[in-house]
Amino acid sequence: MTRSVSFALETIRTVAWMKEVARQARAEGRIIGLVPTMGALHEGHLSLIHRARQDCNPVIASIFVNPTQFGPKEDFTKYPRSFESDVAQLSAAGVDSLFAPDAAEIYPNGFHTYVNVEGLSERLEGRSRPGHFRGVATVVLKLLEIVQPHFAYFGRKDAQQAGIVQQLVRDLNLNANIVVCPIVRESDGLALSSRNAYLKPGERRAATVLYRALDTARKEIASGARDALHLQAAMRRVLDAEPLASTDYAEIVDAGTFEPVTQIRRACYALVAAFIGGTRLIDNMLIEPREGAEGDFHVSL
Ligand code: PAF
Numbered sequence: 159m160t161r162s163v164s165f166a167l168e169t170i171r172t173v174a175w176m177k178e179v180a181r182q183a184r185a186e187g188r189i190i191g192l193v194p195t196m197g198a199l200h201e202g203h204l205s206l207i208h209r210a211r212q213d214c215n216p217v218i219a220s221i222f223v224n225p226t227q228f229g230p231k232e233d234f235t236k237y238p239r240s241f242e243s244d245v246a247q248l249s250a251a252g253v254d255s256l257f258a259p260d261a262a263e264i265y266p267n268g269f270h271t272y273v274n275v276e277g278l279s280e281r282l283e284g285r286s287r288p289g290h291f292r293g294v295a296t297v298v299l300k301l302l303e304i305v306q307p308h309f310a311y312f313g314r315k316d317a318q319q320a321g322i323v324q325q326l327v328r329d330l331n332l333n334a335n336i337v338v339c340p341i342v343r344e345s346d347g348l349a350l351s352s353r354n355a356y357l358k359p360g361e362r363r364a365a366t367v368l369y370r371a372l373d374t375a376r377k378e379i380a381s382g383a384r385d386a387l388h389l390q391a392a393m394r395r396v397l398d399a400e401p402l403a404s405t406d407y408a409e410i411v412d413a414g415t416f417e418p419v420t421q422i423r424r425a426c427y428a429l430v431a432a433f434i435g436g437t438r439l440i441d442n443m444l445i446e447p448r449e450g451a452e453g454d455f456h457v458s459l
Pocket of ligand 1: 195222224227294297316319
């Protein structure tokens with residue numbers, strides 16, 4: 159597939175303009191990829207762009223710090239914002255267009271419609287962050303409607319978010335294919351997250367506890383452990399032993415429904431969430447049956 163050479167990244171501020179750019183691309187028979195972000199970009203986001211570039215042309219990225227997915231006591235106002243460096247990174251990564259609306263463009267006066275993916279949105283992250291997934295589902299639906307991409311890319315670090323988006327797409331018969339991409343980690347295992355920027359040096363070291371907890375469960379699974387309570391307790395022990403961490407949850411759930419399981423028999427997630435100082439971090443690993451080897455599981459951290 160030949161790509162057009164773009165000299166400057168086009169930044170689109172309005173819904174009308176974004177729809178027109180996407181409409182033209184569809185009319186030309188092109189495959190549109192969407193990478194939704196809230197900015198403060200890191201290698202995790204760039205891995206989504208790289209993946210999108212393999213499948214799509216044009217690749218459209220969005221930067222929108224979505225106010226409706228933050229609770230009243232959460233970090234909306236202090237969420238890291240680095241628009242200029244984000245644009246430079248997206249441009250260097252070969253993004254064709256950037257959709258960066260302001261809040262009034264997405265939620266104009268008189269806006270009253272929200273989307274709620276029931277059940278899935280109430281567990282785990284949803285229990286700790288009431289209303290969070292209603293905000294995520296609403297803005298993602300709006301982005302999918304505005305851009306109408308063939309493919310949209312999400313990181314597996316936010317596994318429950320990706321599951322909710324997949325459910326939304328199924329339930330509302332949307333056309334986008336949702337692609338969930340691997341977690342990108344620092345060399346010591348810490349999953350990349352825009353919120354890592356909040357960590358003070360001591361906290362940064364302590365933050366690897368999420369990875370260490372998952373890695374402990376991974377080793378247990380490799381030694382044959384399948385009991386969810388046993389694995390959860392093993393992860394919790396690691397998290398609780400870190401003085402700077404305050405554990406929110408350490409759970410093994412079904413990879414499709416995010417319902418708790420008692421035994422690992424099918425694809426599952428091990429999910430952990432903890433406060434490191436004032437910063438809430440999440441991480442997970444995917445546990446999947448190994449093909450052709452009954453009872454054996456492959457783990458992706
Ligand atoms: O994962 C994120 O950055 C956000 O939740 C998303 C998907 C861009 C929606 O605001």
